[in-house]
Structures are given as structure tokens and as C-alpha cells.
Amino acid sequence: IGSQGDDVRWLQDFLISQEVYPEARITGYFGGLTRNAIIKFQKKYRIFPQSGYVGPKTRAKILELAK
Numbered sequence: 001i002g003s004q005g006d007d008v009r010w011l012q013d014f015l016i017s018q019e020v021y022p023e024a025r026i027t028g029y030f031g032g033l034t035r036n037a038i039i040k041f042q043k044k045y046r047i048f049p050q051s052g053y054v055g056p057k058t059r060a061k062i063l064e065l066a067k
Helices: 006-017 032-044 056-066
Strands: none
Touching: 006 032, 006 056, 032 056
16 A cells, blocks of 8 residues: 555556456555455455465466566
């Protein structure tokens, strides 16, 4: 929470493409909406823990799908 920049914008765009970020707000700020979208992504792909943060398992799945 609180991170900002192009990486967050890319992540938000990716989450929209995964249909887990219905608010579809590309702000470049990692706040509550982005965290909730990460949780939905983690649930969708059964990634545990479903913390809302991009840890190693979540990052690996994102990179796999982004190829």
C-alpha cells in the first residue's frame, strides 16, 4: 500500500485484463482498490496467502500470464 509509479499502472492495467479490477482505475497508486483486485486475482488462481500483496507466488503467476 502506498507504492506509486509506472509499475503500479502496469499492474492495474494487467488486473483489468484479468477481470479482477472492476473499478478499472489506472492511477499509478497502490491503494485499497488495487489491493482488493490483487486478492481477487489470488483467489482466482488459488494463490495462498491471499494477502492482497504481490509476493513471490503472485509475481510468478502475473509474469506467467503476461507473456
